[in-house]
Amino acid sequence: MPTIVIDGEPYDVDGDKNLLETCLQLDKDLPYFCWHPAMGSVGSCRQCAVTQYQDENDERGRMVMSCMTPITDGMIVSLKDEATQEFRDSCIETVMTNHPHDCPVCEEGGECHLQDMTNMSGHTQRVYQGPKRTHRNQDLGPFINHEMNRCIACYRCVRYYQDYVGDTDLQAQGSGAKVFFGRHKDGALESEFSGNLVEVCPTGVFTDKTFSKHFVRKWDLQSAPSVCMHCAIGCNTSPGERNGTLRRIVNRYNGDVNGYFLCDRGRFGYDFVNDQRRLAEPLVQQGDSLDSTDRDDALAQYANLSADCEVIGIGSPRASLEANFALQQLVGEDNFYSGLASSEQALHQTSLTVLESTSALIASLRQVEQADAVLVLGEDILNTAPRLALAVKQATKNLGLNMAADARIPSWQAAAVKNLAQNQRSPLFMLTPAATRMDSIAQSCHNDVPANLARLGMAIANAIDGGAPGVNDLDDQEKELVAVIAETLKGASKPLVISGSGCFDVAVVQAAANISRALAAENDKAAIHLVLPEVNSLGLAMLCSKKPEADLNAAMKRTVDQVNGQAAVVVLENDLYRRAGKGLVDDFFDAAQSVVVIDSFHNDTTARAQLALPAATFAESEGTMVSSEARAQRYFAVHNTEGYVASSWKWLAELNKSVSWTHLDQLTAACANSSPLLAGITLAAPDREFRLNDQKVARQSHRYSGRGSATAHISVNETRVAQDDESALAFSMEGRQSNLPPALQPGIWSPGWNSNEAINKFQDEIGGHLKGGDPGIRLLDKATAGTQSGWFDSIPQKSMPGSQGYRLVPLHHIFGSEEFSSGSNAIAQRSPKPYAALCAADASALEVDQQGWLKVELNSGQWTLSVAVDDSLPRGVLGLPSGLTGLGGLQGAAYGGSASISKTQSPVIASDQTSGGGE
């Protein structure tokens, strides 16, 4: 370990880091703009200058950019040397010549890295009196504001957008002081990760447009540690609230999961919480309508509705473990059903089985980024688990990093690494039903129906390990592809297989399991990641693993066949019309004596309720979710619930007369005790009793304003702040603000560091894990030898699309396929309209083109859809978007089946195309 001297003090430091990282890691304040911990150094802003001395006798030294300076043993540097301090001051002064003095109206103000660095550098007096250069701003779509006059040309945005993410429609244009960062013309940024520009930009050029609608300063936001609800990856977020409205989401660093970045669905999908369609009060059926009532009446109504009959509970993969467990306890294990259609239940149970018994590592996103060969089997990860896709993109850069290491170029020398590697990437294989936006960085891509992809996967496993079942009758092209992939994965030091439930095909998951098993036999770094569709899909699968057959179809069948008219059905946070065909669900509800629904929104299921109980969303409740890497994570209420709205688990605890759960912790503990799989969940975060110096953790910043003044014109008496009995957090600015356990850290702030750049102060090393450990607890990992699974040996028949109608495959959309985020305006603006996709040859055979319309008939319904020509689809395959509003009645179960399609006329009324509807 090298020793260096900084301003006379010796330090033992990490020789792989650059001098800037080293100084920041030593908790020294050194200003910077262009360096970013995830993107390395390029040396453009010149802000991190320090003085380096040749030896003890060198009194003059020379100025170096710390971000571009490697650590050498014995090096002597000074941050306090007057010459470089002056230079840093001049640098800021120089960038500020063009920066407007608009902090009071700038949405970055208060969390602006430029403000912080200006203060740190000591530039306080403006000398320049000339004109400022101005730019024309662009409309970059519903997510991001563009205010180029504020730009200080640090180049972070384009480096993030092009180099880190790999998208191309944000560019540096022009030169000199007129350099412009934008698109070639106005239009929504194409990247799925554009929202991170808001945090990457050190000033207010790129700001959150959804936040603008209801903007408040960072210091006026109340925040809590939370988990993203919009897919199963479990990114850590820090939502901000003010006056009962959820205002925005920002990233909450987790070194194992999301690191510095979120996807746009996760960042901009929050607004559904503020939606008018929220259930605000308990509703009771009176004749044909649902009328509001109060809490006590609602509880009494439930007692009536559930008296003297079977109570059937329908759980949900979007509800917390505690809520599902509370429902399970309310209705009894025999009456609890998962709320998933049989086909999806089977998929999720298979995924759980694979993860429980895998001999490979279950890859966290950090581990994904370290992989040096990646096979994606069947999953359109960019749309079903976007943050995972961003991690895979980083994995493809490992070849370049290895080349750089061989050439003795340090990994943080971002531009040099890029220049050396050029277009050479670590191998990525994309085997998916249709082309994806990941394909351009893949070594090879192959599109086919899921059954055939599963066959390829099985063959790959067999090629790696002859003990795995083989596949006959592959054609020569397939054989070659299998050989190349098998050889590449086998030769890799950290091979990774990614698959998931996106194809709605169990065989695909089984094939991925076989490959990872084959790899793990020879390589203890081989890893697997299985994507699941919803935030708590894996948690629910764990809860249901003792009775995997207890799915929604079983509940419906039992109700209709056996307890017809004698069962009360309690549905927890689940719109069953998104899970099963309308006819089946209608029959189910018809057969129920009564339907009780606990949910946050009006939807088709609440419309069938005799009693609907208003549930808190993630922003007002707390609980535990299990992500696709089997990480149990606790999320906390950002703000208090209002009126009768309550956490689902609270409603369920109140409905249950046989238990006395007064706090979430009791439920969490009971849930943990219910299954060895879940035993670890109590460790996901400190419990409600946790205190630091007898204090709770403050959700509000110490600068939170207006607490007493908002109602001062009515009364100067301050009302008591809401009490949080469920966690160690307080709805208050009073309480601990620092040295918090990471799982209780509401937001990031450090003296002098008001932007999210403050995260440097919270990590064990720059870009490393959080001090105190990354939040969450892994429930599963590589299985011990005795419990590892055998081969899956059921190989699907070769699918010949076109032989019996069109074969249906799902097409996923980051914007539109997920239920919650679709309810947010900004996301809805980016969602596609329903469509039917097919290849050009099929389109021309049907005599339709991109402007044409098709009538699509399935067992579960029929739709008139506009044509989308996607030539990556094989012949005889029909791609339909998954989960889109407007394709109601099309559930996962339908995929894999076949459809008949025919040319039709454009619907007369435009709105018909989105009305969809089954039967």
Place this chain on the structure above:
Amino acid sequence: METPLTQNIGPGKAPPNLAQYQANGGYEGLRNALNVSPEAAMDVVKESNLSGRGGAGFPTGLKWSFVPSGENSPTPKYLVANGDEMEPGTFKDRLLVEGDPHQLIEGMIISAYAIGASVGFIFLRCEYVLAAERCEKAIAECLENNLLGKDILGSGFDFELYVHGSAGRYICGEETALINSLEGRRANPRAKPPFPQVSGLWGKPTVVNNVETLCNVPHILRNGAEWYQNLGIGADSGTKLYGASGRVKTPGTWELPLGVPVRDLIEKHGGGMQDGYKMKGFLPGGGSTDFLTGEHLDLPMNYESIGKAGSRMGTGQLIIMDDQVCPVGMVLNLIQFFAQESCGWCTPCRDGLPQIQHLLEKLERGEGSWEELETLAEFPRFLGPGNTFCALAPGAVEPLQSALKYFKDDFDNHIKQKCCPYG
């Protein structure tokens, strides 16, 4: 006096075709090189003391020797001729490429052979359309006669050569920005290390040499290192294209022994100042070098002496400022150019040069203040070597810092008289 570089070049003279070029000894240097090993060819160039003619004067042979060699070294290797000649007051490379394209091509083939490059690019300033046409024509002749392409003259050495027109930025003259530009990226310079010889064009070993530098190579290989050393004056080797612009009687560019006195350039070759004008100062090597004055006229024009005098020989093309030119105006003119040509990558250059321009404009209009003059005087240090990402900004402020040293009165008078004293 021998003038190997311009032996085929003269006013109104068409460039020699392949036959004419060969008739005058052309491609003999190449034949000599191919008869020996690449290492031996490189050694001849090392021994000749040829130094880079782009402005920095770095020894060419030493630069080549950093290219990794051997069987396991990365391939392909690239050789680039830097003809992005945008230095104010400089047109020597244009003269060489337009006047004798085969000389450059022969120099490139030999250099490529020495460093093991298999592909070469002639990177030309976008306005040099005629030069590009003549290069293309000469390359075609070479391809027809086995001087380019596979197995050149039966030696087993392969070399492809392409002409690439710049999109028109001063910064493309900086070798790493040139490489980015060739790759189709923004012409921002790259950080060194890694040096282009190790990781350059498309991440492969690359040598970028100035056109004039490469034009020396055929003659060195034809006539030997010793002959070349003797061309220069004193310790300097070879000849150099010198030039003078401004109000001299016969401005132009001339091939002269390296190390000729400055006075010769102005008085002998430039014909002295025009009647009624006195020399007030001169930029010795283009717009990005420090002013020198009458006291420096007897210095030899070489890298060392001019450097010691506080300037740089640069391209060796003098820009002469006479007594009726406003130094503030002249510096402003140059700063405007450099502010516009800044690539926009690093802060001091991107946002510093426009500030200097703003202050000089005010000063030139007679609206300047003493405080502003003080601020102005701080900029050369702020934009100095090491403070910026590349050498553009330090070069850009050289005329300003030296004008403040030699012509401070002129700056002061703009403030005192509240107008430009030169009218």
